[in-house]
Amino acid sequence: MTNQKENPYYDCPSIQNITSEKILEILINLLEKRKSLYIKDKENAILKNTLGNINKNTNLFRIMSFEKLLESIEKKQFTLVKASNWNKNDPLEYNLRNERITDENNNTIEFLLLSEQLYGSCFSTKEECIKLWNVFGGKDKKEPYVKIKTTHLKFMNSFYDEKQERSILKFFAGQIYYLNNSDVVNISKEIKKIWENNCKNNGNIDLAFLHVFPLLIKSKDFTYEEEVRFIFAEQRHPESLLYNFNIDPNNFFDEIVFSPWVLDTDFKKYKKQLINLGYTGIIKKSNWIFLFSAYIYKFFRKNIIKLFNRLYIIN
Secondary structure (H helix, E strand, O other), rough: OOOOOOOOOOOOOOOOOOOOHHHHHHHHHHHHOOOOOOOOHHHHHHHHHOOOOOOOOOOOOEEEEEHHHHHHHHHHHEEEEHHHOOOOOOOOOOOOOOOOOOOOOOOOHHHHHHHHOHHHHEEOOOOOOOHHHHHOOOOOOOOOEEEEEEEEHHHHHOOOOOOOHHHHEEEEEOOOOOEEEHHHHHHHHHHHHHHHHHOOOOOOHHHHHHHHHHEEEEEOOOOOOEEEEEEEEOOOOOOOOOOEEEEEEHHHHHHEOOOOOOHHHHHHHHHHHHHHOOOOOEEEEEEEEHHHHHHHHHHHHHHHHHHHHHHHHOO
16 A cells, blocks of 8 residues: 555554554544544544544545446435445444443443444545455446545545534544454454443543444455545434435546446447536546556565575575
């Protein structure tokens, strides 16, 4: 991943090499800092609510269906999906979903219900990755897929609505922390303890932030994604599965890249559709040769290094 200047508010270590103990230390420090939030303007609010080594110019990429992109451009809106619908078959995704705690009045709070208040959208800092194309827009898909490019600041400027009451408790962005499966379980237990102690002792920690934080933890199996998530925390219990916010497509989407499996004839047709909708940004097709070459290079480099290490040990 390209090195980025770290967010001055949050000193985060390497996202991919971290333990549950270090995550807990980071979380406690962040909660302490957020006890006195003084926000002078929107830009500082965005900075405060961004976790990880992301700066305003960080490029972000998302693979999505062409149909959804057309809808987004036509309506001039971007959509976040309710987090409770994410990866229901993955037991480590939002590991707290089946937990519950009791407050100072012995009322039961279920984390599954709390997840109904969260909406999110997932991006990657990887510009090209054959595995991401395979997983999210593979050649077996019946419909065409595209990869959109934006920046952290462009997304947050449209997403962060400072006019909403208590907006600092609603709009978040963060890089994913990748942990061993056992560490994912451990940190979930620790977050539950912090939450329960706060509720029983009438504490003053930022529960909205604590609510969002578990969505930034995933298994190391997904490290290749280099994921960044944008999360909206609704203060009520919304019924809608989606949260929409307004965008200017020509400013929001820096470029649109079609799947390497889209035929050239279809690409020309789809490109014309986008132009007819008024999109003036870059439209191109993913370079399959580049993807394949990069994959082969990484494969041989990894195995050659292993071979040299073995020869060194033998000698």
